[in-house]
Amino acid sequence: xxxxxxxxxDEHGHHPTAKTYLWTALFLTIVTIVExxxxxxxxxxxxxxxxxxxxxxxxxxxxxxxxxxxxxxxDNKLFRNLFVGPLAIAIVTCVGLLFLFGKVAINLxxxx
Amino acid sequence: xxxxxxxxxxxxxxxxxxxxGEKTGxxxxxxxxxxxxxxxxxxxxxxxxxxxxxxxxxxIRAQLAxxxxxxxxxxxxNQLFTMHGTTMVFLAIMPLSAAFFNFxxxxxxxxxxxxxxxxNAFSYWVYLLxxxxxxxxxxxxxxxxxxxxxxxxxxxMAYNPGLNIDFWVxxxxxxxxxxxxxxxxxxxxxINMRAPGMHLMRMPMFTWASFVVQFLVVLAFPVITVALVFxxxxxxxxxxxxxxxxxxxxxxxxxxxWIFGHPEVYILILPAFGLVSEVLPTFSRKPLFGYAxxxxxxxxxxxxxxxxxxxxxxxxxxxPIADTVFSLTTMLIAIPTGVKIFNWMSTMWGGKLTFTTxxxxxxxxxxxxxxxxxxxxxxxxxxxxxxQTDTYYVVAxxxxxxxxxxxxxIFAGIYHYFPKMFGRLMNETLGKWxxxxxxxxxxxxxGPMHLSGLLGMPRRIYTYDANQGWDLFNMMxxxxxxxxxxxxxxxxxxxxxxxxxxxxxxxxxxxxxxxEWSIPSxxxxxxxxxxxxxxxRYPLWDVTDGHDLSREHHEGHENRDDRVPTSRELGxxxxxxxxKPVMAAxxxxxxxxxxxxxxxxxxxxxxxxGGGATMLVVSLYAWLTSxxxxxx
Amino acid sequence: xxATAVEPTMAGGESHDAHGHHYTSTGLDNRxxxxxxxxxxxCMLFVSLISTYLIYKGKSRVGPxxxxxxxxxxxxxxxxxxxxIPVTSFxxxxxxxxxxxxxxxxxxxxxxxVKRTTFLARLEGNSFFWLMSTAVLxxxxxxxxxxxxxxxxHEGLGLTTNLFSSSFFVLxxxxxxxxxxxxxxxxxxASIDKTRGLTPAEELKIDLCALYWHFVDVVWIAIFxxxxxxK
Ligand code: HEM
Ligand SMILES: [Cu+2]
Numbered sequence: 007x008x009x010x011x012x013x014x015x016d017e018h019g020h021h022p023t024a025k026t027y028l029w030t031a032l033f034l035t036i037v038t039i040v041e042x043x044x045x046x047x048x049x050x051x052x053x054x055x056x057x058x059x060x061x062x063x064x065x066x067x068x069x070x071x072x073x074x075x076x077x078x079x080x081d082n083k084l085f086r087n088l089f090v091g092p093l094a095i096a097i098v099t100c101v102g103l104l105f106l107f108g109k110v111a112i113n114l115x116x117x118x
Numbered sequence: 119x120x121x122x123x124x125x126x127x128x129x130x131x132x133x134x135x136x137x138x139g140e141k142t143g144x145x146x147x148x149x150x151x152x153x154x155x156x157x158x159x160x161x162x163x164x165x166x167x168x169x170x171x172x173x174x175x176x177x178i179r180a181q182l183a184x185x186x187x188x189x190x191x192x193x194x195x196n197q198l199f200t201m202h203g204t205t206m207v208f209l210a211i212m213p214l215s216a217a218f219f220n221f222x223x224x225x226x227x228x229x230x231x232x233x234x235x236x237x238n239a240f241s242y243w244v245y246l247l248x249x250x251x252x253x254x255x256x257x258x259x260x261x262x263x264x265x266x267x268x269x270x271x272x273x274x275m276a277y278n279p280g281l282n283i284d285f286w287v288x289x290x291x292x293x294x295x296x297x298x299x300x301x302x303x304x305x306x307x308x309i310n311m312r313a314p315g316m317h318l319m320r321m322p323m324f325t326w327a328s329f330v331v332q333f334l335v336v337l338a339f340p341v342i343t344v345a346l347v348f349x350x351x352x353x354x355x356x357x358x359x360x361x362x363x364x365x366x367x368x369x370x371x372x373x374x375x376w377i378f379g380h381p382e383v384y385i386l387i388l389p390a391f392g393l394v395s396e397v398l399p400t401f402s403r404k405p406l407f408g409y410a411x412x413x414x415x416x417x418x419x420x421x422x423x424x425x426x427x428x429x430x431x432x433x434x435x436x437x438p439i440a441d442t443v444f445s446l447t448t449m450l451i452a453i454p455t456g457v458k459i460f461n462w463m464s465t466m467w468g469g470k471l472t473f474t475t476x477x478x479x480x481x482x483x484x485x486x487x488x489x490x491x492x493x494x495x496x497x498x499x500x501x502x503x504x505x506q507t508d509t510y511y512v513v514a515x516x517x518x519x520x521x522x523x524x525x526x527x528i529f530a531g532i533y534h535y536f537p538k539m540f541g542r543l544m545n546e547t548l549g550k551w552x553x554x555x556x557x558x559x560x561x562x563x564x565g566p567m568h569l570s571g572l573l574g575m576p577r578r579i580y581t582y583d584a585n586q587g588w589d590l591f592n593m594m595x596x597x598x599x600x601x602x603x604x605x606x607x608x609x610x611x612x613x614x615x616x617x618x619x620x621x622x623x624x625x626x627x628x629x630x631x632x633x634e635w636s637i638p639s640x641x642x643x644x645x646x647x648x649x650x651x652x653x654x655r656y657p658l659w660d661v662t663d664g665h666d667l668s669r670e671h672h673e674g675h676e677n678r679d680d681r682v683p684t685s686r687e688l689g690x691x692x693x694x695x696x697x698k699p700v701m702a703a704x705x706x707x708x709x710x711x712x713x714x715x716x717x718x719x720x721x722x723x724x725x726x727x728g729g730g731a732t733m734l735v736v737s738l739y740a741w742l743t744s745x746x747x748x749x750x
Numbered sequence: 751x752x753a754t755a756v757e758p759t760m761a762g763g764e765s766h767d768a769h770g771h772h773y774t775s776t777g778l779d780n781r782x783x784x785x786x787x788x789x790x791x792x793c794m795l796f797v798s799l800i801s802t803y804l805i806y807k808g809k810s811r812v813g814p815x816x817x818x819x820x821x822x823x824x825x826x827x828x829x830x831x832x833x834x835i836p837v838t839s840f841x842x843x844x845x846x847x848x849x850x851x852x853x854x855x856x857x858x859x860x861x862x863x864v865k866r867t868t869f870l871a872r873l874e875g876n877s878f879f880w881l882m883s884t885a886v887l888x889x890x891x892x893x894x895x896x897x898x899x900x901x902x903x904h905e906g907l908g909l910t911t912n913l914f915s916s917s918f919f920v921l922x923x924x925x926x927x928x929x930x931x932x933x934x935x936x937x938x939x940a941s942i943d944k945t946r947g948l949t950p951a952e953e954l955k956i957d958l959c960a961l962y963w964h965f966v967d968v969v970w971i972a973i974f975x976x977x978x979x980x981k
Contacts, residue, residue: 021856023857024854024857027850027853030850031850034846035846041974044979060975060980064971064975064976067971068971068972071849071971072964075849075852075964075967076961076964076965082776082778084309085782085783091333091790092337092790092793093790093793095424096794096796097797099424099794099801103801104801104804106428106440107369109804109805234784301787302784302791305784305787306780306783306784309783310774310780311774311780314775336788337790337791340794341795344798344799344802347920351916351920355910357910357919358912359802359913359916359917363811364811365810365912365913366809370802370805
């Protein structure tokens with residue numbers, strides 16, 4: 007295993023195989039199905055954990071696509087920094103805006 | 119060890135016979151992809167807009183010189199201050215900085231060009247066309263009139279039905295595309311085109327400052343683009359983003375604009391900081407004090423710059439928590455800024471100072487920016503800001519940071535790098551006159567604004583009644599403006615005469631230390647005949663006895679005379695000249711600019727926008743499928 | 751003390767390595783760095799759009815609304831909740847699958863040299879097929895969006911109806927425009943692949959497009975949850 011990651015620094019051939027891609031797709035599909043079902047499961051949909059759980063699931067999907075499909079897990083760290091830095095600023099800005107417009111409480115489902 | 123100075127090397131007397139390579143003539147400038155030529159184009163164009171924006175300010179100050187004047191109408195006055203701000207921010211200071219990004223970054227990091235030379239040309243042409251597009255309407259009395267921050271809903275159709283704002287909305291989108299394209303280009307260039315051994319922590323301070331600026335550009339401009347698209351859709355297609363009767367929030371525009379706007383002020387100042395960070399060590403004959411701290415404070419300013427935007431909105435009533443948070447972050451950001459001031463002073467401390475014109479302007483920046491920074495901190499506090507906001511006190515603040523900071527830094531850069539750009543020195547005596555008159559003029563213009571502002575004079579009023587205690591201060595400001603005009607005329611005279619007949623400059627007329635000074639002035643189109651191998655932050659100061667290494671490898675011995683070999687002779691493949699980026703820029707600007715026709719004639723709208731789009735797509739395809747370099 | 755602060759390393763003509771690439775400080779390709787910087791910038795673009803949508807959520811003065819029915823007090827006419835979750839779930843799935851096809855296209859080009867005998871293995875190596883599939887799935891997604899937009903208009907929700915419609919159409923429209931650009935890019939690559947076959951050395955050409963495409967997919971992951979599934 008460790009040997010494999012060492013070789014991963016080679017120019018080519020460090021990407022995962024088609025199998026990994028298929029498994030990833032399966033995983034993403036399952037999470038999506040869970041998300042959509044949650045929408046239709048009334049007790050879940052109306053509970054306080056609905057919004058956090060949905061955001062969590064989509065964040066996981068987001069991260070998996072970035073890591074595997076966009077190769078951030080395997081590629082040069084530079085790319086990760088180029089993406090994660092701006093993404094962090096973007097998310098903080100978004101949260102800041104929602105706060106400023108009095109939206110955060112509502113979106114956390116506290117019933118405000 | 120690092121302070122031995124390489125004396126000026128020989129002067130290449132004939133180098134400028136064909137400045138910038140083998141190609142000459144207007145066409146070669148239009149089709150150029152050489153970063154140095156594009157830098158020079160940026161310089162001339164932005165100087166033009168700087169003068170234009172200055173004339174707008176002159177009219178404003180003439181109108182305000184005394185109470186109850188009627189030199190211009192209220193409407194024209196609105197157009198003048200809007201276009202003055204827009205011009206200075208987007209058409210003068212940003213592209214003046216871009217002139218230095220283009221010219222200097224590849225030279226400072228030891229590269230032959232930027233990462234994407236054709237994209238670079240594209241950026242310039244989009245800037246030029248966008249600048250013309252947004253500037254021309256003032257001659258028809260149709261210029262944008264909603265202030266440089268164009269607050270919606272004031273700028274929506276309901277309150278501002280003319281074409282004025284359409285020009286602004288579309289013009290800024292065009293200019294944004296130019297800045298974004300340049301941003302990606304320079305990020306890539308700095309990450310990936312550094313010469314061997316040029317580690318990040320060896321990069322010259324100007325390159326570092328520019329690096330941070332490019333990130334600010336690519337992260338801030340999308341936000342204003344979105345805000346502008348909303349406004350455009352509201353105006354053109356009747357959407358409701360800023361329609362209060364539909365429930366829209368009047369603060370949406372303000373927030374989006376200032377999320378862009380505050381990073382934007384750092385976009386305006388950091389390049390100037392970078393330039394003086396080159397000048398001060400050179401003429402103190404000392405390395406920059408606290409290099410690493412300078413780098414980190416620059417990065418910190420960049421990050422924090424995204425967390426202070428609402429300090430422009432204290433007066434809208436955001437509530438105690440938001441006010442407190444933004445007040446604190448604003449005061450916090452003053453710390454890394456102050457650190458820079460102290461680093462510059464420590465650089466000069468104990469140094470062997472030479473007061474060249476560029477050195478004078480750099481010291482001027484340190485002093486003037488400090489004043490502006492301090493008044494900035496005073497309105498970081500919401501209770502005091504409520505007194506100051508929308509008064510001339512704020513106008514004083516941002517002119518001390520922008521004129522005393524950015525413009526002074528850029529002048530320092532022009533005097534310092536003129537010899538590298540054009541192979542000739544500027545006149546130092548005239549330079550000193552320029553500096554001192556400019557210094558007096560700016561303080562006379564903007565100093566009294568602190569007082570008129572604190573006495574309650576609101577900004578953006580086209581006239582005022584006598585005896586409110588402002589008369590004297592306004593007169594002083596207007597006289598100061600006349601003095602600045604004199605200073606600027608001296609500068610222009612100096613600039614153009616030196617261009618023609620200034621004394622020849624050698625490679626390193628200032629005894630400076632960074633890579634750009636190791637090559638001929640002006641540099642040959644390939645910059646470095648041999649990619650340098652960098653082993654320190656101040657490569658030329660580490661060289662013993664003026665033993666100039668890059669010259670050694672300059673085509674052996676026969677070339678000890680003054681002829682600089684061409685890229686063809688050296689077999690260095692250079693990007694070919696091409697017209698495609700110009701075509702793409704034309705297509706883009708026709709497409710976006712043509713949208714103003716929506717309110718004039720539907721058929722013309724579709725024809726022009728469709729034509730522009732087609733031209734854009736076709737020339738993009740042609741561009742992307744043709745190779746960068748002509749085969750030798 | 752180093753006497754040679756500026757040393758020559760390579761002579762001009764040799765700054766290209768054996769593959770004809772330029773020398774770069776990181777050894778990475780310029781274009782890949784640029785596209786990641788571009789994607790970072792796009793984060794801010796979409797976050798501004800999404801934030802606006804969320805800020806205006808529930809602020810519309812008149813319906814129709816996304817998640818609940820609305821009766822026009824003036825006419826008494828009733829409009830049902832506008833969002834069509836089943837259709838959008840389907841198009842979400844389509845976009846997800848297009849991402850899979852996209853990585854497989856990249857994978858096929860990278861592993862061009864692998865000898866393939868079975869049908870499945872040959873399918874795996876068929877980059878043209880995967881490129882076309884990605885593009886076609888993208889088109890299916892766009893058709894779903896077109897269907898969605900037109901049915902909204904039929905149900906009484908136009909671009910200018912209320913705050914929800916303005917922010918919804920502009921946000922999803924921006925996303926759709928990105929998908930459209932991606933589809934054009936994919937067709938261009940597919941036609942190059944058809945005419946002369948992309949080689950493993952040109953892997954980057956696909957990689958750039960793939961990064962863009964996945965990013966557009968990832969944005970949709972966020973949109974789907976924030977706009978459609980959370981009420
Ligand atoms: C020490 C750091 C700084 C602080 C604490 C600061 C603080 C502020 C604050 C609180 C305001 C809002 C005032 C109001 O409208 O009531 C303001 C306005 C402004 N600042 Fe600064 N500032 C700083 C540096 C800069 C720099 C470096 C620049 C540009 C180079 C700049 C340019 C501006 C501009 C253009 C405005 C006015 C915008 C407008 O209303 O049109 N500031 N500053
Ligand atoms: Cu600010």
